[in-house]
Amino acid sequence: MKKNFVQELKWRGMLRDVMPGTEEILNKETVTAYIGFDPTADSLHVGSLAQIMTLLHFQRCGHKPIALVGGATGMIGDPSGKKEERKLLTVEEIVYNESCIKKQLGKFLDFSSSNAAELVNNNDWFQDIRAISFLRDVGKYLTVNYLLSKGFVKDRLNQEQELSFTEFNYILMQAYDFLWLYENKNCKLQMGGSDQWGNITAGTELIRKKLRGNAYGLTCELITKSDGTKFGKTETGNVWLDASKTSPYQFYQFWMSITDEDAKKYIRIFTLFTKEEIELLEQKHNEAPHLRLLQKALGKDVTCRVHSEADYDASIEASEILFGEGTTDALKKLSENDLLAAFEGVPQVEVSKAELENGINVVDFFSDKTKIFPSKGEARKMIQAGGVSINKTKLRDIALSITKDSLLNGKYILAQKGKKNYYLVKAG
């Protein structure tokens, strides 16, 4: 018995808009649906993860998901929701990004079951298409009048912002994607973020006009944060799925430091836990909020899926030392291997061992030597304000010197700026 996908999205709080008839057809037959990912960067980020989860939920409801890499559409750039004309990426960038994203997407879905997922690249059908045939076969069916009524076109024109013909055409390309998949893969449903509604309906429109076919669309809620800031950003930038851009430790910490309110929202979106499991977790969380059960469960589930269980274990270990009852003594007891393994994702800086022999003034240590602070003044202020620690011991006196006595295992110093920013200083 299939699970009702639309209802599934609903209780998870992910659903935004559904085209009429979508729920019915999903309950009637096994449906193939796709979501597109444009190769605008060399890695997906936690924002795209929500789309991936949509596909995953879809597959787990017994349907067949297609993840589309927009090799061709990426050449143009999606103008939806963008306030300004975008810069084109170079072909080399796109080809590179494409391969990175393809690799990442392959990790999340099941490619072997009876409703096996598929990975496609719209470059495959766009590369040979000729301008004239595109204009005749696609352009003829979607009128400019229709396109002008699209939200993003209106916004651009109203704000007298430029909208190039190139970007104006993006929607045709995406509509054609849907048409192609409909014809060749029997794909009847396109999903996406709420900003994709216009693109999706253009696709169903094209399919109806050209093939007299019925295709469907569904969009998901944009992920919001309770404080109104953008989801998926930290002080250091985007949270990527690529371990070399955002280390598993940082990734785990991203989920771990989420507020209670958001954690309740995100655990529904980013994990596969059932409604009952989540409600039980919430109940337990409310009984003992300090345990941060929700954040931990969320962090574990997502980190294991995106990285690996081993990465999760290492992140936990590092987190326990950094945020737990970890004291200077506990740190000193760690072996070099444990230390390095635990702090793998923590930024590392080097400092000369010879200078440490003579002792380095704390202010110099945190500014000039390690660049943890950009200037001496700032380092001094933070130290005096009690925002700086070494090996989990707070520094307050700016006259102090750091010497080799502070080295853990004769090699490392754990420097800390504020509560959450750690640096592993290596003496070399």
Next chain:
RNA sequence: GGGGAGAUAGCCAAGUGGUCAAAGGCAACAGACUGUAAAUCUGUCCUCUUCGGAGUUCCAAGGUUCAAAUCCUUGUCUCCCCA
């Protein structure tokens, strides 16, 4: 084309000759309290600093003045009203 208003720090915004590195708010960063939550309170918040200071700012370029964010001239841009 005519008339009016304006341009100040990441953003909003006060300041209309010296007491101005420039009020206030937001955002950000840090501290306290907590639970790596929220709320609250405190500190920092142009740059550098030996913490004494030093340097560079108020659209741009000139000018008046001992002294200009503030007055004058020109230019650029934005908004509003009328044709």
